[in-house]
Amino acid sequence: MTDTPARLLNLLSLLQTPREWPGSELATRLSVSARTIRRDVDRLRELGYPVEATKGAVGGYRLVAGTAMPPLVLDDEEAVAIAVGLRAGAGHAIEGVEEASVRALAKLEQVLPSRLRRRVSTLQNATIPLTRGDGATVAPQTLTTLAGAVTGQERLRFGYRAGDGTESRRLVEPYRLVSTGMRWYLVAYDMEREDWRTFRVDRVSEPFATGARFSPRELPAGGAVAYMSRSMARATTELDLDVDFEAPAEFVTARLPPHLAPESTGAGTCRLRTRSADSLEWVALRLALVDCPFRIHAPDPLIAYVRALSARLGAAASG
Known part of the structure; x- marks a missing residue:
């Protein structure tokens, strides 16, 4: 392989696999001499790639962690x-x-x-x-x-x-x-x-x-x-929510976002008391999707919205 940039990219791709490569194997893979591999490794080091070399019969080259992450192939x-x-x-x-x-x-x-x-x-x-x-x-x-x-x-x-x-x-x-x-x-x-x-x-x-x-x-x-x-x-109007659920707290918590977490009030019941920056429409929808009986005590705008929504849905269903 005589194209030096292409050979360097191929060498880098091989070194990025999690193993140590003997110089002879790299030379065979890239169809070059062991001397060329050594020169290419030096070029990669100059570019900021931390290539570590070990000596001996089983020695070779591998890419290790450096002070900064070099580009990946x-x-x-x-x-x-x-x-x-x-x-x-x-x-x-x-x-x-x-x-x-x-x-x-x-x-x-x-x-x-x-x-x-x-x-x-x-x-x-x-x-x-x-x-x-x-x-x-x-x-x-x-x-x-x-x-x-x-x-x-x-x-x-x-x-x-x-x-x-x-x-x-x-x-x-x-x-x-x-x-x-x-x-x-x-x-x-x-x-x-x-x-x-x-x-x-x-x-x-x-x-x-x-x-x-x-x-x-x-x-x-x-x-x-x-x-x-x-x-x-x-831009935000916060809602002071107060809602009772006829279901265990674990059941309701699994069906609401994390910031709407109720507390247990007894065997099979729980209550949500919190301040929320979410919209009336979104809160009403999330409560409806809990899939258990519940009663809204506050705020009044949410109660009014749920009543109006219930009327619209009831009219649509009767049709």
């Missing part, structure tokens, strides 16, 4: 497996790794061949994750598009649906993606409104980077996370 199956795993992490299935998963996924999908993108999408579409939360899902492609625009400091256009259902088109300078564990938010400077805004990513549609670069503005006091927290506090 992946085969098709490995690339697909990592991309699917990163998509799961980006979908907040694993607490604490969401943002890192999105950054890594954006880098991987930038260089992933189209044939492998199709395999990843096919596998993703054929599986259903069993997650707990409000059901607000985000397409991985949306997250990677936003992450790429944030990293590249590139203006972004997208459609947006507000909480009241109003549709609009936005042109923004994206600054940060923030995960709260239940939802993703984009902190950005809205060009047409000339002000900072936070956007729920599950309400974003058809995002695309315009190619126009921007010079970063100074973020609001406290940074992106603090600004988003202030925005959410202004």
